[in-house]
Amino acid sequence: MALGPYFCGRFKAIFFMKTNQTFTMIKPDAVRAGNIGGILQMINEAGFRIVALKYTRLATEQARLFYEVHSERPFYGELTEFMSSGPIVAAILEKDNAVADFRKLIGATNPADAEEGTIRKKYAASVGENAVHGSDSDENAAIEGAFFFARTEQFWDRN
Ligand code: CMP
Numbered sequence: 001m002a003l004g005p006y007f008c009g010r011f012k013a014i015f016f017m018k019t020n021q022t023f024t025m026i027k028p029d030a031v032r033a034g035n036i037g038g039i040l041q042m043i044n045e046a047g048f049r050i051v052a053l054k055y056t057r058l059a060t061e062q063a064r065l066f067y068e069v070h071s072e073r074p075f076y077g078e079l080t081e082f083m084s085s086g087p088i089v090a091a092i093l094e095k096d097n098a099v100a101d102f103r104k105l106i107g108a109t110n111p112a113d114a115e116e117g118t119i120r121k122k123y124a125a126s127v128g129e130n131a132v133h134g135s136d137s138d139e140n141a142a143i144e145g146a147f148f149f150a151r152t153e154q155f156w157d158r159n
Contacts, residue, residue: 023144028086
C-alpha cells in the first residue's frame with residue numbers, strides 16, 4: 001500500500017507526461033533580429049510554462065537530422081542551411097492542449113497567412129525564415145524535445 005502513490009506517480013509520468021507538452025525553437029532570423037525576449041514574453045503570456053530552455057547552435061548535420069522528415073522536400077537544403085546559420089533557442093513548453101494551442105499562437109507557416117496576434121505575424125519575414133518552430137503532434141513533440149534535452153535538463157513544477 002505504501003508504494004501505491006509511487007507507482008501511481010511513475011505510471012502518470014510514463015504515460016501522461018508528454019501529452020501536454022510541445023517543443024519550440026526560436027529560429028536564427030528571430031535571434032539575429034533581437035526577438036528572443038519578445039517571443040518568450042508572448043509564450044509566457046499565452047500560459048505556457050517552460051520545462052526546458054537552451055541557447056545553442058545546430059551544426060548543419062544536426063539540422064539535417066532534426067528536419068529529416070522533410071528530406072524529400074525541395075526546400076530541405078535551404079531549410080537546414082538556414083537553421084544552422086546562427087544560434088537558436090530551443091524549449092520544451094507545457095500547457096493543456098500544448099501542441100494545438102502553440103500552433104495557434106505561432107500562426108501559419110507562411111507569415112503572409114498568419115493571423116493578427118500570432119508570433120509569426122509579428123516577427124516572421126517569410127515561409128523559410130519564419131521566426132519559430134512548433135511541433136505538429138504529441139509524438140513529434142516528445143521526439144524533438146529529446147533531441148535537445150536530457151531528462152536532467154527538464155523541470156516540472158508539480159507536486
Ligand atoms: P517549421 O515549423 O520549422 O517546419 C518545417 C519548416 O520548413 C517550416 O517551419 C518552414 O520554415 C520550412 N518551410 C516550409 N515550406 C517551405 C518552403 N516552401 N520554402 C522554404 N522553407 C519552407
